[in-house]
Amino acid sequence: MEREMHAEMQLHLDRHTDLLVARGMSRVDARAAARREFGNVSVHQEDARDARGVGWIESIGADVRFAFRYFARKPLSSATIVLVLAFGIAGYAAVFGLLQSAVMRPPPGVPADVPLVLLRGKVRQKDQPAWWPQRFSYPELREMTELRSVFSVVTGWTESNVVVDIPGVLDRATAQAQFVTDGFFSVVGVRPAVGSGLPATVAGAPVESQLVGVISYPMWEDAFGREDVVNRTVMVNGVAVRIVGVAPPEFNGVLAHSRGHRLTMWLPLATRSAIRAGAGGNRSTADALSSADSTLFEAVGRLKPGVSTEQATAAVRVVAARAVSQMAPPRAVGPTSAKPPTLVYDAEVARLRGWSVGGSGELGLSPNDPVSALFALLGTVATLLLLVVCANVAALVVSAAVGRRQEIAVRLSLGASRTRVIRQLLTESTVLAAIGGALGLAVYWGVIAALGQVPYAAFFRPDLGTVAFSMCVALGTGILCGLAPALHATRGGVAVALKDTEMGATRRSRLQHLFVVAQVMFTQPLLVVLALLIGTVVNEATIPLPNGIPDHVLRLVVDMTLTPGTDTQRGAALDRLLRRIAESPGVETVLPDPVFVGNATIRVRAEDRGTVAGAAATVTSKMEVVTPGYFDLMGVPLVRGSDVTPSSDTSVTVIIGSDLARELFGDADPMGRRFTRISPSQTALRDLVVSGVYDSKYIDRGNSALVFRAVTKLRGNAYLIRATAPATDLVDSIRGMVREELPSAPIAPLVTLAQIETQETRSRKALEAGMAVCGGLILLLSSIGLYGAVALGVGQRRREIGIRMALGARAGQVVALFYGGGVRLGIIGLALGLPISLASVALLKSSTTTSGTVDTSPSVLLIGGVIGGLVMVVASVATLIPATRAARVDPVAALRSE
């Protein structure tokens, strides 16, 4: 096509030349005249190409080829743009996808066309704003089911933990059972992957005939290797249950909080009392389905066509209010409170979404819902991230385009139209955006696929809508980022471009500078927070116990809640088991694992303070309850005092760490000194008396002080078994004893402290690595921003550099000029970021959780300083590269345009 056009126009020229020669011109003159008359061949060809629609497809092909040739020539800057975009798109897609699956899509496995709503009760104390979930009682659920004017169907369920035993396959594993009302699966819209599913309840039929269940897909995989299971029998709490189906792979319950189990079973509600009785539940299970106080049930339903959630909420509220009026009055909480709290009940109907959790508020961004606040924060962060990425990409593309002004000018002067050049530049940035977007989405897809393996994150799945949306964002970013520099570089026509003057340099770069400062400003706090978190994780590492003790100690977890009998009977059974283990060969001691009882704020009593300055300080400590012999078992030497002196009625004896003792009492003897425990309301509680000091070197859980409260007897749910030799050999025999002594308790894995430690180390390492990678990426992103800004400045001020160098500036001075400029931006950013860092550290400090506080003890200023230094070093390198490039500007070349 192209060749034809060329041939045709060439023929035109030849013929005209012949004509002019025939009229008496010389061939040379005739040729020139013919060309003159014809005009600019390439412009005509350009116009002609525009005239035939096919042409532009071909020229886009040419543009794309040219773009790739250009990328090959500038691999570094092209790769940078692609990576920055990929990073941004991956992050954005991940967050957007998370929001989408949590807030906009139904739970996994539930078809999108099922108009499922969640019926939900909630309760709060009158003087507090936070709502708590409130389940429905069975009579209440029945009434909801009868609300035919708003719901076409309603189904409910209640969960219990059960012990599942399949001879030779599952050895008394804990599973979740959901006892469902009739039609649960059809209301939810889930069809079993295998089998027929739960049959409808036949009124008056004996319970034995109804002992059937549907198992979860992971349970099918784990327990049966996906073999034929229909009509096979499993023992649930010792009761035989016939399997009638397997749920589809995606579906593992309707609500997010119930999806964490691999082993889940759905059973008819009618079987609940039989199965609970099998576990010897100490409450009357028959009562559970008639009492208004047994609020056990979650409910979902389908709205009638044309009914809004508001109308349904109004109907449900009436039922809930009536149910509440039939409940027993609330009891007082705690021994000190004079009267019971006034409770406010409410109920509502909300669309069922991926992250719907019973009672804790819909993700409709209600202010007192921490989950929705988290999602809102995530969304903001993602948008900010995308903005930063766009700003960086724009800077990089602009500086590349500025560097190509000469090339563009040559193309313009050779007859390329302005639209043609703009199209070329746009094609380039769009191709870059497409590559970056594709790469980012590949990363996103990989991350999501990996997350899908985690039970709680399983609702979060790759989504084509998200991919399409993110790709649009990527292409949009590419086009927008490409458009400005393309217009910019081609403005003013051939003459101006060829002269290589600066065009609108200052305003653009001021905006650019603002972006860079903002980026550095946010980089530092993010890095400081990350560093503190990493520090916390590192600090939580347990110091290895001496003499290979971790190998010698087994940790046995016993769940007594599913054991039949009264509390006394169960206690006796447990004691029997522990005695048997203790007496078996190879076992030295058996002791309860210390039980965490909470965080305590303590201060040394004024009269017991010594001369040490720190003695007056308040100490926030973790408090664990411990029995005599624990330190001996663990091989932790007691520096002072006896093992455990039982607490008296008036004071509590505690064993503190040697570090804390030194901090508070210096070299003075800490024995017998007293602490005052301070409650949040500042009223003093009981005294704590120091009765011993352990060597802090060996026991360190988290970063707050650890104080052991000494008691003589403790019933926990975990026990430590110290063996005379490496303890793994004892595992089988101890399991056997548990099986015999506690016939219906689930058997948890029995592992040594060394194995626990390895596991913890592994996950800690992964967490550290993840956070370090995050930090690195953030640092990289902001340094690319700095690099882009300085490189842009260098490109735009080429002529100025030329003049300076012509006037005698040395290369070093030019480098210093740009380097100084870049570093100044970095310093401004750091200075502005410092208050944000301090604020976020303060925020972290205040967010004390039961699992431990974030360690902020190492001087924040020190960490801030180190991070600031790191940011400056990276920023310096990012600045130095383009700055040295500035020094290589040839003054002659730069000034030739004059």
Add this chain to the structure above:
Amino acid sequence: VSHAKSPLLPGTLELIVLQLLQAEPTNGYDLSLRIQTISKDVLSVNAGSLYPALYRLEERGLIKGEWSNTSAGRHAKVYSVTKAGHKQLIDQRDAWRRFSGALAAILKAT
């Protein structure tokens, strides 16, 4: 670079090209010469307008071009009017007649 001795009324180039090609299929260069000759040197069509116009008409399926050897022994692309082009020509000719008649009436009346 315009050498037109008289400006071409917008939209008339298509009509001229169709009319001339209807009379006799020919190549681009001869077509430009013919426009000049028949209009007695009043109209001169620049190559920069002629070729895009030809491609546009070809694109719309009103004319079609075929490579063949001319009498002078050159290999040239010869354009001819298609059926659709013929219909278009009749329409445009009518429209032009109406327009020029109206214009003439106005010029005469005032």
